[in-house]
Amino acid sequence: MIHADGGAPPAGGLTHLDEQGRVRMVDVGAKPVTLRSAVARGRVAMRPETLRELAAGTVPKGDALAAARIAGVMAAKETSRLIPLCHPLPLTSVRIDIRADAGAGAVEIEARVETAAATGVEMEALTAVSVAALTIYDMCKAMDKEMVIGDIRLVEKKGGRSGHYRRPGEPEPNP
Numbered sequence: 001m002i003h004a005d006g007g008a009p010p011a012g013g014l015t016h017l018d019e020q021g022r023v024r025m026v027d028v029g030a031k032p033v034t035l036r037s038a039v040a041r042g043r044v045a046m047r048p049e050t051l052r053e054l055a056a057g058t059v060p061k062g063d064a065l066a067a068a069r070i071a072g073v074m075a076a077k078e079t080s081r082l083i084p085l086c087h088p089l090p091l092t093s094v095r096i097d098i099r100a101d102a103g104a105g106a107v108e109i110e111a112r113v114e115t116a117a118a119t120g121v122e123m124e125a126l127t128a129v130s131v132a133a134l135t136i137y138d139m140c141k142a143m144d145k146e147m148v149i150g151d152i153r154l155v156e157k158k159g160g161r162s163g164h165y166r167r168p169g170e171p172e173p174n175p
Contacts, residue, residue, distance in 0.1 A: 025085050031118035036159030038113050039173040040125035042152035044136045045106040050144040054107065054136070055100040064139035065098050068109070068132040072096035075131030076113050076124040083127065089117045091124065096132055097174050109133055110155075110174055120160050126152060 018024045046054070053059050073094045080088040093114040100107050111128035113121040133149045140147060156166045156173050 023085070025087065026119075028087060028118040031161075033116055033118050034159045036115050036117060036120045037157065038120060038122040038125040038154065039110060039156040040122070040129045040153065041108065041110050041155050041170070042129040042133050043101075043104070043106040043108050043150060044133050045104070045148045045150070046140065047144050047146065048102070048105060050140055050147070051100055051102060051105060051107065053143065054140060055102075059139055060142065061139045064136055065107075067139055068098055068135040069096040071135040072109070072111055072128040072132035076111065076121075076128040079124045079127045083123055086123050087117075087119050089115050089119070089121060089124065091115050091121070094124070094128060095174075096128060098132065098136075107136060109136075112173065120157055122154050122157050126154060 054064055057063055057065070073096060075082075076094045077091060080086040091113060093112070095112045097110045097112075098107055109129050109132045111125045111132065113124040113128060115121050115124075129152050130149075133152070137147050137149060153167065154165075155170045156164075158164050
């Protein structure tokens with residue numbers, strides 16, 4: 001972001017900009033390595049019959065939930081290749097939980113990502129949920145082209161300078 005005077009962003013401004021307002025990757029080299037975790041959630045809404053087949057494991061393309069869990073793990077590991085300014089991180093744990101919610105007519109996806117690093121894993125958790133949701137869509141699209149992917153959000157993050165954050169109103173993340 002280049003300001004009217006051509007100078008750097010004000011103190012407390014955007015960290016992904018240099019003094020000239022050019023996009024850059026943030027230097028985290030001087031930050032301490034700490035344990036960090038992030039939990040993200042999202043959902044895929046679908047027709048009741050699609051949800052029943054998905055939950056029963058009878059989707060014609062195969063085990064869609066297993067494919068989505070694997071895709072979510074792979075996506076978390078590849079986040080820095082997908083999001084230009086993300087740092088490559090040594091992930092220590094990625095877990096993808098998916099559950100059918102017949103009352104909501106959707107599957108709920110939760111990703112928990114952990115690391116010991118100088119920067120957090122929020123983007124990895126959000127990417128994991130997004131790709132898991134896209135995989136469910138791909139596996140079920142022949143049955144239901146009207147599925148809707150949505151509500152992708154950060155639920156909780158721990159570690160680092162900003163400490164603990166928990167989205168108000170969210171149920172407790174899975175342990």
